Amino acid sequence: MKKSALLLIFLPLFFPVLSAQDNFTSSSEALLQVSTLPEAKLGFTQRFVFPFLQGSSPLTEGNNIALALTGEASPVSLNALFEAVWTPIAFIELSAGARLGVGWPIKLFGEDLYGTGLNLPRADSSSVYDGKPFDALMWKIKLGGKFQFDLAAVFPGDWNHVVFMTYHEINYHANTRAKTGQAWYFENDAGENMNGFNYYGNFVLGYQMPLFLNMIGLLAETDLYLYDTPGRSAWGDDMIRWTLSGLLSFEITKNWSVAVLTQFRTHRNFEQANWKDIHYQSRIVDKSNPLRIEFFRVAAAVTFKF
16 A cells, blocks of 8 residues: 555656646547346546657657556446656667555345455355455555557558567555455455465467458467465465457447456366355365466457547
């Protein structure tokens, strides 16, 4: 929490420098996310782009700092997000950001959904949910970098946009109620989060076209818990998790766009046949066959730019 507060305290110090730049731009967008799972999220983002350390070469003429302030709402959570992205050269972006969120549990279609709350083990190794609405804050800070390449920058042409992007970040997230070693839920995930550092990365390979269907691509996402919990290798807490997606992007109008992802992800295989009834820290990974890939969801993101 202290680190998030420091970001908000020092952020105004940048505005006098950035505001002195000419021709800064601002834009707004609304984003609706839905999927085949019982989940949905609506967000509103205000962006500000300031020219910063621009040069005369094609690699530096677009240098800028972009700031984004976002508010999000889902059936189980509310979030406020801040991100600053610096483009020091055309194909590299460096970013820093913070998130503050609250949540609550609900029952939907007979299923319990947890916005926040602790995932605690019982004496018999089963799991018990411990939480109340708005009883904790989830906060997160991150530092990241992106490399991006467009073949059309080398061979200009509307049909030459073969793009590659990869992003990597280190983040720290925490639940204010959780003690050392206690796991917690956020936005109805698997409830295997603990206070500590994490790694997240993604890789995108796509082809952009001047059509209604303006991009097709493949997306690979990976994340890894970096904190050290005694015995974590037994239940596979030290294993990298992958999500693999096929991506289709449609430009409906100049303001409206839709992205559709069909996603698969890795799951750990456990020795216990009744592993779903056991708290995740009491499960034992099958070392002879530790992972499988399963269908995750079909997700859609509808964006409207003001």
